[in-house]
Amino acid sequence: MLSYNIENVGSDTLYHFLYKSIKNDVLNGKLEAEEKLPSKRSLAKQMGISLITVETAYNQLLAEGYIYTEPRKGYFVSKLKIAQTEIKHDFKESREARNTQKFDSLVQKSRSAKQSKKHFVDFSNNLGNPEMFPFSTWAKITRQVLCENQMELLERAPYGGVYPLRKAIADMLNGFRNMNVDPEQIIVGAGTDYLYGLIVQILGFNKKYGVEDPGYSKISKIYRKMNVTCNFIPLDDSGVIIDQLEETCTDVIHISPSHHYPTGIVMPVSRRYELLSWAAKSSNRYIVEDDYDSEFRMTGRPISTLQNIDVSDKVIYINTFSKTLTSSARISYMVLPKSLAQKYKEEFSFYTCTVSTLEQLVLAKYISDGSFEKHINRMRNAYRGRRDTLLQAIRKSKLAAISTIAEEDAGLHFILKIDTALSDEEFCKQANEKGVRIGALSDYYTEATPSEHQFIINYSDLPENKIAKALNILYEVAIEKS
Known part of the structure; x- marks a missing residue:
């Protein structure tokens, strides 16, 4: 067999x-x-x-x-019919074989560059599981679009993206996040990196931008490359501290309230209203709500977005399909307040949408025919099962006696607090040497005081048959100096 x-x-x-x-x-x-x-x-x-x-x-x-x-x-x-070809071994075939070997060599070098050492388990990998990409459905819709939308494919895409995709996204947000937005408020772009740059152009280079500390370091790097002032705002158990926004004279705060990375904090409704009140006090103030993995709340329904409870047009909502489809699908979007959507139309409509029309139309059909919703449900169930398997394995392992699990109800990672005498750097180094790659929460702090002995456990692409061995290694590393 x-x-x-x-x-x-x-x-x-x-x-x-x-x-x-x-x-x-x-x-x-x-x-x-x-x-x-x-x-x-x-x-x-x-x-x-x-x-x-x-x-x-x-x-x-x-x-x-x-x-x-x-x-x-x-x-x-x-x-x-390969036998005859294999016997001939002519020059063309030999050349193709050499080219294949060269290509394979380049691929291997590329993999080596990304991963200097082989890890049999990588808890630091926060990308989605590539095996869950809907290849067959995606291919079917692509063929359909190529046959039925030929003239549209040859036209220049509008500045904000093709209307069918913007309409599909608006309907999706209404159904999943209860957000009532107009397709004209939606701007489609090739990845959130690109959209962050557009936000600065819309709001102005003279404003002070704030990011969460700890937080996703790429955001601050992009703002700094745009040559704008970037303040690091510390967090408490509810999210960004409002008083710190006032003290630093921050104008625009970039947050991920539905599931903060890396702490896993979900901002409570009370803090959300405080934040909206802060923004409403000045015409210069705005909130960038990064809702990057809200689709994967594992317990209960998602908390309402800030955009949904904003009555002052102060929230720019941003999301991506990188988590729900694949990291290589560079399709993201933002929902601008109506006043900013009008400003973007008047001042930036000379831009061409950075996502190909083919990809946009395929995604539009994928959403509108219900395939995306089915895909999300399938992914959520699969990830919930993987998370539950991991949590159960931790609770049954030796590690349970010296660890505590936190923020496991949303997103594709949680925090594991481990009682160890090792510094975070030494713990991660020793685990890495034994084949388990893991990152510490303290690595994500810039100016605020780091929280020690808290480690980020990403599980979206975790091989279940290796969990027990990985947990045993983490336990052995943790007690080494005890």
């Missing part, structure tokens, strides 16, 4: 490992033409992997012609 050892997955994703393994067996004749492959469900059960992993691998093999499917019969190995 067809089976592969997932211990040999290396740096590949599971689906890519499975795809390559079956492909190689087809090419070398181990799997013969017309041979029937196991069903997706039976192969997933046999290998101890998810059904979607097998489905994604099979879809890729189908797309490339290595296998074919017959309705109600299953999957079969395609008949490939």
Whole structure:
């Protein structure tokens, strides 16, 4: 029976490992033409992997012609004419082989540059699970758009993005976040990095911008590269401290109230109203609400956005599809207050939208036909299951005696407080040397006093079969100097 050892997955994703393994067996004749492959469900059960992993691998093999499917019969190995080509070994084939080797070498060097040391578990990876990308549905919609929207694809995209996508996003926000916004308020851009720069251009270079401390360091780096004043605002248990905004004369505060990164804090409604009151006191003040992973609240319904309870037009809402689809999908958007949307139209409409029309129309259909909602529900269930498995493993491990879990109800990470005599730097270093990559909360502080012995546990792409070993290593590191 067809089976592969997932211990040999290396740096590949599971689906890519499975795809390559079956492909190689087809090419070398181990799997013969017309041979029937196991069903997706039976192969997933046999290998101890998810059904979607097998489905994604099979879809890729189908797309490339290595296998074919017959309705109600299953999957079969395609008949490939490769024997004669292999015997010839002509110059063209040799050249192609050398080019393939060069490409593989470049890919390997690229991976090595990103990961200087192989980690069998990486708790610092906050990217989504690539195996959950809806390849088959995305490909189907792409083909549909290419056939039905040919003339639209050749037109220049409007400055804010194509209307079907802006309308789909507005409807989505209404359904999921109860936000009543006009499509004309929505500006689509290639990643939030780009949108941060637009915000500075809209609001002005003379304003003082504030970021959370601790916080996502890229935001402050972008503001500083835009040559604007950037203040670091400390947090308490409810989020940014309002008095500090006043003391630093901050005009624009950039926050992530639904699930702060990295502390995991969810800003309570009382602090949200305090923040809106602060903004309403001056015409220069605005709030940038970064709602980057609000879709993954694991307990109860999401708390209302600041934009939804803002009556003074002071909130710029920003979100991305990087978490819900894939990090390589550089499609983000912001919802401007109506006055700023009008200003953007009058002063910045000469810009061309930075996302291709094809991607925009595909995403618009993906949202409007209900596929996106189904995808989010599937992801939320999968991530909740992975989180629960990890939490249960921690509570059953030796680590439970010296650790405390916090902020696990929202987003794709939580905080693990560990009682250890080691400094955060030494703890992370020793864990890293033993193959477990982990980051400390203290690494994210700039000016505020760091919280010691709190570590960030990202679990979105965590291999479940390695959890127990990773937790045992963290325990051994923690008690080393005890």
